[in-house]
Amino acid sequence: MGVPIDISSLVDQMRAAASEVAKKDISVLKGFSERQIKAIAQQAQLVAMGIASGQITEETQEFFLDSLKTMAQSFANTLQGLAKVTIEKVWNAMVGVLWGAIGTATGIDIPAIA
Amino acid sequence: MKRLVCILIPIAFVLLLSACAARLAPSYDKAIADGLVVTSQQLLTHFAATSSGTSAASFAQRDATYSNLIGSLDALSLQAKSRPSPKVSVNDKVNKYLAERGINLSDTGDIPSAAALEQISITLTKMRDVDKKQGVTAFEVAAFKGQVVIYLDQALTYENFLEREAL
Numbered sequence: 001m002g003v004p005i006d007i008s009s010l011v012d013q014m015r016a017a018a019s020e021v022a023k024k025d026i027s028v029l030k031g032f033s034e035r036q037i038k039a040i041a042q043q044a045q046l047v048a049m050g051i052a053s054g055q056i057t058e059e060t061q062e063f064f065l066d067s068l069k070t071m072a073q074s075f076a077n078t079l080q081g082l083a084k085v086t087i088e089k090v091w092n093a094m095v096g097v098l099w100g101a102i103g104t105a106t107g108i109d110i111p112a113i114a
Numbered sequence: 115m116k117r118l119v120c121i122l123i124p125i126a127f128v129l130l131l132s133a134c135a136a137r138l139a140p141s142y143d144k145a146i147a148d149g150l151v152v153t154s155q156q157l158l159t160h161f162a163a164t165s166s167g168t169s170a171a172s173f174a175q176r177d178a179t180y181s182n183l184i185g186s187l188d189a190l191s192l193q194a195k196s197r198p199s200p201k202v203s204v205n206d207k208v209n210k211y212l213a214e215r216g217i218n219l220s221d222t223g224d225i226p227s228a229a230a231l232e233q234i235s236i237t238l239t240k241m242r243d244v245d246k247k248q249g250v251t252a253f254e255v256a257a258f259k260g261q262v263v264i265y266l267d268q269a270l271t272y273e274n275f276l277e278r279e280a281l
Contacts, residue, residue, distance in 0.1 A: 032271050036264065043260045046253075055253030059244050064257055067237070071264055074230055078268040081139065081226035085275050088138040092278075 005105045017093040025086040036075045137200040142276040153186045161259040167252040180242040187235040194228035230268040237261050
């Protein structure tokens with residue numbers, strides 16, 4: 001016979017596991033966002049300067065202007081993709097704690113999640 | 115960012131209660147991550163070699179480099195896209211949860227790194243075409259490089275982020 005589950009302790013453990021993953025990942029997301037926003041702003045400035053001075057020729061003007069919008073969309077898409085990975089990791093961290101508690105309580109060795 | 119933590123953890127709880135599959139994103143592929151690093155180096159070498167601008171008269175000297183780079187980018191994009199995708203139903207649950215809280219995402223289902231690599235390929239193809247037609251000014255090279263570096267950051271960050279720690 002295993003040990004009964006202490007709900008309060010289990011909730012605390014799950015919360016701690018989730019927070020640890022989230023905090024670590026969010027610092028990566030924040031760094032990425034700051035880099036991208038700064039780089040896209042600098043690119044917009046470069047394109048504007050180049051068009052104004054004629055150093056960006058008519059052949060590429062429209063391309064660079066359209067690309068600014070595409071770049072911003074791609075940044076948002078990437079950020080969304082990164083957030084999904086974080087959600088998945090938070091989910092797995094909590095399931096790991098939960099499975100461990102159930103395993104201890106039942107004496108059954110629950111295989112690791114996929 | 116604190117708000118993001120408050121959103122992400124409840125989403126994970128929703129998935130936990132619904133006992134969904136554990137995958138929301140593709141698996142990490144070292145070959146893609148390594149390929150990205152190599153291609154990044156080749157791209158930046160190309161921009162260094164053309165940083166003073168180019169003339170159409172000397173395009174033939176760069177033609178093969180463009181072809182190799184565009185080919186590598188397209189192959190990497192294809193590899194990134196061809197990995198098995200997580201269940202759509204799980205992603206739908208996440209999107210629904212966010213939508214109920216006023217966060218509407220335009221989830222195209224695209225793999226972010228594959229989409230960014232496609233954009234790099236488009237950028238380099240444009241550079242090649244202009245180079246062939248009239249040459250590229252130093253300023254245009256800087257603009258092409260700036261654009262490519264932004265997309266490379268997106269692709270590299272996403273692919274490296276897929277490398278989850280062992281559970």
